[in-house]
Amino acid sequence: MGAADAVPGVSGGTIALITGIYDRLIAAFTSASPALVRRVLADLVRDRGDLRTVFREVDGAFLLALGAGIATAILTVTRALDTALETMPVLTYGFFFGLIAASAVVLRDEVSLDTLGRAAAGVTGVVVAFVASGSASAALGESLAATFLAGAVAVSAMILPGISGSLLLVILGQYERMTGALSAFVDALLALVTGGSVATVVDTAGPVVAFLAGGVVGLLTVAHAIRAALEARRAATLAFLVGLIVGALRAPVARVTEEVGAWTGGVLAEFAVAAVVGALLVAGVERAAGGIDLD
Template sequence: MTDAPRSGRGAGGADGADDTDIEREEGPLGTYLRGVAMGSADAVPGVSGGTIALITGIYDRLIAAVTAASPALARRALEGLLGDRDQLRAVWAELDGAFLLALGVGIATAILTVTRALHVALEAVPVLTYGFFFGLIGASAIVLRDEFRVDTTGRAAAAVAGAVLAFVASGSASAALGESALATFVAGAVAVSAMILPGISGSLLLVILGQYERMTEALSVFVDALLAVATGGPTATVVETGVPVVAFLAGGVVGLLTVAHAVRAALAARREATLAFLIGLIVGALRAPVVRVGEEVGAWSVAVGGEFAVAAAVGALLVVGVDRLAGGIDLD
């Protein structure tokens, strides 16, 4: 976790303060566009929205806003909604509400758009798509290699535990959580915690949990239902298809209030061991795209392997390019 990102980024330091002031002057449109960039990154496994936040200079502001959320603040907000408008305005300012709203709308716009395209790609060209994901995931582990040292038994154990957990959980599309509303809720809570982790992708965590394909499909179906209603279709379809989406979003809200704080506390208390565990997750998750391709094609062949390798190279180059643009992911 970084409370002081690279020089000239975020709110830390003189340069960071200037960047934050500039961002505020740009207004909601600039924040919205940053959200679009973050959402586009978060929609694909292996690319982190937190990294995009670093690149665009809003990481510290995002962390401050996210960690300001708490049950106590929620109670104050409820009091404000019940009549204390001054209290409500104070809570909105403390949360940096205008910033989060514009950023959230941008993220949602991108996720709805990109996941729809990825759903089509998963159906039409699964080998190329999963190969691309493999490259994204693998390169993410590589660009983070300098962020931790496995020089103690505890850190080595943490790295192995993360890798084994992800490897086992990535064994099949139905592994890990299943498809219940509770599973979707938990997936949302876990995935949203990656928002505060540069280099760790929320979509990657969904892949590990066996929820990625399911959620991309659920979002696509839900958007189709909304479009159908706009042209006179039945509203019942929106309610039916919206259940997993609402469960996921509800989990995300709870995740912001709980999981995100727990991850940040773990990084503050045991940074090296926590990073070792998280990077172990990335390495173990490399199994998931390979397994999914096997499920799609039945058996690997030279042709399938070649397609997979080419797509993986493209994905890896994308992550390396983003990392170079960011100046190297810094989690100190």
């Protein structure tokens, strides 16, 4: 799931479906709530023995094992992608374009636009993502507050097969920044082991801590809001979410334009080949999952 979540267009939720842990994942995620957090804080003060009960209620052992695996994969995959974005931006963003496009195709059967409201939701999703992903510099920005918000939105996407948290980071203009920030933070930690400076660790920790804090809040709030929206207006919510994917196709194109300035025949060919590879990867994952069903 960590490897999938690190790549825009590939959903960790889909991997959870393939491996048969999706229902358990959803139960564990949605068991976390502000009320549970208050209960844990109270238990820390008066009754630490009850913490074991809370740990079992949220399927803590499962989440710890899953979290360790996700973290390990993200640390390795994001480093590779950070290097690829710096050295091969056209190929990398072309690959992302194929991933995103294929994800929209895979989810086509989940979308119904048979009413005006659903069609409006889908169009709204396309427009929001298209406008937001036009330029990295025009997106959320680089403040810690923006990073916090990006973490909340991206992590909450883990509850939906077919919706990629990294794709949402691309839309928000945070993907390249966060892969770089995570690589810098890990480098600082590794350097600390060999005599590096603690100050460097502190300097690079800000974006990572803000993103993780946003992720925790996202699981406690945004994920529940998405789940409530799906229960109340499932068809319209799915139309909006898939609309986001379609609109996000602008993001890789815009990033390549920022990198190369003008599109040449060579750039287009390079981009297209990488896009085909990305699309084939999503098709293979979807085939392994036996098709994505969001019901």
